[in-house]
Amino acid sequence: MKSKNYSENIIKVFKKYGFALSEPDVLLDSNYIIQRSGENFKKLMLTFENDSGKKMCLRPDLTIAACVKYLEEKANKKSKIYYSGQAYRRSNSRKESIINNQAGIEIIGSKKKKQDDKEIISTILKSIEKTKIKNISVYIGDVSLFKQLIESLKMPERWRLRLIRHFWRPGYFEDLLNRLETNSDINPVAFDFDKKKFLEMKKINQKHEIAGRSISEILNRFDKKIRDPRSFVDGKNIAKIIREFLKISCPIYQMEEKLNNFFNKHNIKKKLIKNTLPIKSLLRSDYKIIFSTNFGRDIEYYTGLVFEIWALKNKQEIARGGRYDSLLKSLGSSQNIPAVGAAINLNNLHTAK
Amino acid sequence: MKNIIIIGIPSKGRLKENSINFLEKDNLKLTSKGGDRNYFASFSSLPNVQIVYLHAREIIERLGDGTLDFGISGLDLLEESPKNLQKKIEKLKKLDFGVADLVVAVPDDWIDVQTVADLEEVSFYFRDKKNQRLRVATKYPNLTNKFFSTKGITQYKLISSLGATEVYPFTGSSEIITDITSTGDTLKANNLRILKDGSILKSSAYFLRSKKSRKYSNKNKIIKLFLNN
Numbered sequence: 402m403k404s405k406n407y408s409e410n411i412i413k414v415f416k417k418y419g420f421a422l423s424e425p426d427v428l429l430d431s432n433y434i435i436q437r438s439g440e441n442f443k444k445l446m447l448t449f450e451n452d453s454g455k456k457m458c459l460r461p462d463l464t465i466a467a468c469v470k471y472l473e474e475k476a477n478k479k480s481k482i483y484y485s486g487q488a489y490r491r492s493n494s495r496k497e498s499i500i501n502n503q504a505g506i507e508i509i510g511s512k513k514k515k516q517d518d519k520e521i522i523s524t525i526l527k528s529i530e531k532t533k534i535k536n537i538s539v540y541i542g543d544v545s546l547f548k549q550l551i552e553s554l555k556m557p558e559r560w561r562l563r564l565i566r567h568f569w570r571p572g573y574f575e576d577l578l579n580r581l582e583t584n585s586d587i588n589p590v591a592f593d594f595d596k597k598k599f600l601e602m603k604k605i606n607q608k609h610e611i612a613g614r615s616i617s618e619i620l621n622r623f624d625k626k627i628r629d630p631r632s633f634v635d636g637k638n639i640a641k642i643i644r645e646f647l648k649i650s651c652p653i654y655q656m657e658e659k660l661n662n663f664f665n666k667h668n669i670k671k672k673l674i675k676n677t678l679p680i681k682s683l684l685r686s687d688y689k690i691i692f693s694t695n696f697g698r699d700i701e702y703y704t705g706l707v708f709e710i711w712a713l714k715n716k717q718e719i720a721r722g723g724r725y726d727s728l729l730k731s732l733g734s735s736q737n738i739p740a741v742g743a744a745i746n747l748n749n750l751h752t753a754k
Numbered sequence: 755m756k757n758i759i760i761i762g763i764p765s766k767g768r769l770k771e772n773s774i775n776f777l778e779k780d781n782l783k784l785t786s787k788g789g790d791r792n793y794f795a796s797f798s799s800l801p802n803v804q805i806v807y808l809h810a811r812e813i814i815e816r817l818g819d820g821t822l823d824f825g826i827s828g829l830d831l832l833e834e835s836p837k838n839l840q841k842k843i844e845k846l847k848k849l850d851f852g853v854a855d856l857v858v859a860v861p862d863d864w865i866d867v868q869t870v871a872d873l874e875e876v877s878f879y880f881r882d883k884k885n886q887r888l889r890v891a892t893k894y895p896n897l898t899n900k901f902f903s904t905k906g907i908t909q910y911k912l913i914s915s916l917g918a919t920e921v922y923p924f925t926g927s928s929e930i931i932t933d934i935t936s937t938g939d940t941l942k943a944n945n946l947r948i949l950k951d952g953s954i955l956k957s958s959a960y961f962l963r964s965k966k967s968r969k970y971s972n973k974n975k976i977i978k979l980f981l982n983n
Contacts, residue, residue: 563874566878570906573904573905612929614876623866626866
């Protein structure tokens with residue numbers, strides 16, 4: 402089957418389940434994306450300057466482009482869309498193509514999260530069925546489980562936030578765990594000196610700003626750091642629990658049991674898992690589905706469900722998706738907007754037959 | 755040029771003086787120390803060698819394209835240059851002058867920020883509470899990006915600076931900086947403090963060679979003259 406036929410068949414399924422065509426812009430304001438996603442993302446983007454000196458980029462990702470469009474339209478209501486088009490990203494490996502042909506769906510601005518999650522996965526699975534590719538495996542996880550685990554462990558707030566923030570960078574995350582196991586945060590000698598300065602600074606105008614930060618902001622953070630030290634023993638234990646958690650990987654029908662065992666062993670409140678696991682409905686599926694806690698860690702914007710579908714024949718990812726409730730806020734919305742979506746990688750699909 | 759050997763050395767300041775000292779030997783003196791309008795010099799006993807006085811950044815570029823055979827410049831400038839340029843340049847010898855560190859510096863009054871981990875936290879605060887990126891002024895965007903990404907700092911925006919980077923945080927142009935410093939005095943005088951683990955690169959001057967020059971045997975010979983001291 403040619404790739405054009407693939408995408409036609411896939412789109413038929415999207416339409417059948419009520420997704421409406423959306424055509425996100427190909428060119429985006431590059432500063433707008435860097436301002437919101439940081440310099441690190443910039444490396445992946447294909448940018449150029451237009452005549453007036455404004456930096457533009459080719460859309461690096463259709464989910465982001467679709468969200469930008471949603472915000473521009475100011476619809477403020479549920480939007481259930483599909484798109485088919487190209488995303489453009491630099492790549493370090495020569496094997497990977499810069500141009501990615503994708504067909505995807507998104508549900509933005511709907512509060513029925515579980516139902517939407519389920520609808521996204523089942524629509525994607527049904528459209529892959531239409532391509533007649535057999536032998537696929539599905540990996541599934543929920544990144545909010547990790548967040549809830551961290552919130553239930555006893556540690557200084559700044560370490561909690563730090564671990565949650567860097568869940569997305571497995572390499573650096575491992576550094577953090579190593580640090581948590583070893584040294585302590587505060588150097589006593591430097592601390593005495595700073596404390597003196599702290600008292601001096603208390604006396605000046607608290608609203609005065611130094612390089613964009615008010616005195617009160619600086620002193621508050623300093624104070625918090627002192628009051629909330631971390632014990633060496635706790636750190637070691639926390640790192641151990643996190644490592645153990647990230648090793649959980651099993652067929653989906655064992656998920657609940659494995660998680661229960663883990664939570665019991667470490668005396669963690671079990672109500673945690675009740676609210677997650679939107680994926681239970683997949684238990685009845687015919688596919689081989691693997692649940693994993695250490696997964697979905699390369700795209701920062703996911704906040705809940707994450708999944709990937711792999712073709713066994715060419716060992717390539719043919720679809721991926723997840724929930725990203727905070728992406729729209731980081732793209733400029735005044736508050737979080739619930740959103741979930743997924744895209745099929747047509748390049749890889751083509752070689753998977 | 756096959757027969758002429760061209761060596762680039764910095765055209766200003768202490769780097770220039772030290773480079774001249776490095777090249778000159780008892781029996782080998784330069785004809786010119788490079789005045790206001792004179793950018794060339796030579797050794798009377800080595801007619802095939804030509805010295806060109808250039809900007810230290812320019813030396814890296816010209817070694818890359820092979821118009822210079824040899825040159826003296828800073829490791830910081832070499833490492834900052836694009837990868838495909840670096841590939842064309844060979845490091846022959848680390849020199850004992852031009853010693854300086856590329857560092858991350860924050861306003862001294864940010865007493866809560868002592869380490870890169872603190873900075874990382876503050877950068878998220880800027881994003882979440884102020885809806886801005888922490889701005890980092892620098893003359894070294896590539897090295898800064900590389901360093902920050904290994905330290906988990908992602909929420910920032912680079913502001914490119916051409917000079918006097920140390921005043922940027924106090925003129926509202928950036929919040930923090932990365933800059934090259936030998937003693938740290940300039941930073942201190944401008945109320946900036948180096949983070950404890952904020953050393954990006956330990957730099958010094960290097961004697962460098964364009965890989966293109968390797969194919970000429972006469973150029974290989976001459977180099978021994980300068981390296982054996």
